[in-house]
Amino acid sequence: MNRPPIYPDPPQIIAPTTGNAEGDEVAPITAPVDPLFLAAPRVSTFHGKQPLTNASGFFFERDDRLYLVTSRHVVIDEATQHFPDRLEIELHLDASNLTRSTGFSMLLYNEGAAVWRQGKDSGGEIDVAVIELDRAALPDESVIRAFSPAHLPTSFDEVHPGESLLVVGFPLGFHDALHHLPVLRHAIIASPYGIRFQGNGYFLTDARTHRGTSGAAVVMRDSSPEAQSAALPWKLMGVHSARMDMGDRDLVLDESLGLNCAWYADILLTLTTPREGDSAA
Template sequence: MTEALMLSTTRISTFEGARALTAATGFFFRRDGVLYLVTSRHVLQDAPGAHLPDRIEIVLHVDAQNLTRTVTVGIPLYRLGQAVWRQGADSGGEIDVAVIELEPAAVQGTVLHAFGPEHLQAALDAVPIGTPLLLVGFPLGFYDTLHHLPVARHAIVASAFGVRFQGEGYFLTDARMHRGSSGAPVVTRSASGGSMPWTLLGVHSARLDMAGRDPQEDDVLGLNSAWYADILMTLTAGAGAR
């Protein structure tokens, strides 16, 4: 049986009608008995990029012993013309994180693990620069297609944790990341033990680069934005609210 972290993450496929658009990453967060799918907001809507899906699909396991057995769950992104996801904003502007409340019937009989409030980092000053991280997801859509499991990339905290980088609600990670990883959980090992011995620090958003970088002379930065995971407490407040 694989470890819980690998079953906390799912591949997201986006669609506009019958047309497949993109692939991304999502993970599960449970609060007050309600299960949520977490991903980057731009996975669900990116108007400047003309990315406007109307539904997504996620893949869930149905047998803890035989991981080749899965089910695909479709989730409409609009109900009566209103978006089903919740997104947030703060003094720095929009936050690139969104959550969708999952219907119990949609996940009944499936095998998954979810982060919860107990996995969030309480003391921000307890995460020093260079802290080892894992980002678990589906880079360029690459994953174990037989067992439908994600892959992990190693990273470190690359900016002062707890400080909003350039006034935005994210910190930096140093990792080799690719498209398809948007929405991946950013975690560090926890000493608390249990079935999910990880602390959820952030939600991976995007790679960062310098506008003036000379592609012939300068390598890419290899830095990424990760939005602080405590936004999930705001986005999941009021279970059952739409």
């Protein structure tokens, strides 16, 4: 049986974005925005001052520690010779005026050692990376919404075949450049949730995805009564990473499968477990 090859979604190459020019009059935005949009910052990679790519990511919080989650191939990808040395994310500074934002830069190496965490399991390398953020270094007025272990599904039985999902990211770098917000793409679960597809630590989604979506949160609305008053009423199902296709597909006669890999989000429990020598950020 032919095994579908995996095509990691490369981060989108950075291009200039159009926002409000300095000095333009922009009315403050007072309409409430779903906190989901404030949990997913745009990620840009750099080598020194040289911009490289755009990608997606999201915030994850555990035991008062705050992390940025993205795809591992965003921070390093040997196959494409992608070796950034720092990331920059965009932070909101005012929940009622979303036009106010700032860039926050973080180095990927400390004295030559990688600062991100990545993992592997019996199926091999997992295309997820987490970087702990120094809360003291963040602007005091930062507006951040973060997922936590409480947002992870507690039972595979609660996720049904064909369940409707959303992918929260920056396809081709596209986003609301004025208000600095990601866009949502609709998806459904395309393989049994809880079963490792072909023995790997991911499940399949059926969704239209593009470059720049790497590292995006794959979420499902939490309809439980407790979630109605929650600050972030969503379940974190996975981390989008790659598109899948058949290696022997006729490029003229056959369309792309339109299937994608999403790594199970419970890997974040492993990657954010405190290690010996860790100090509170």
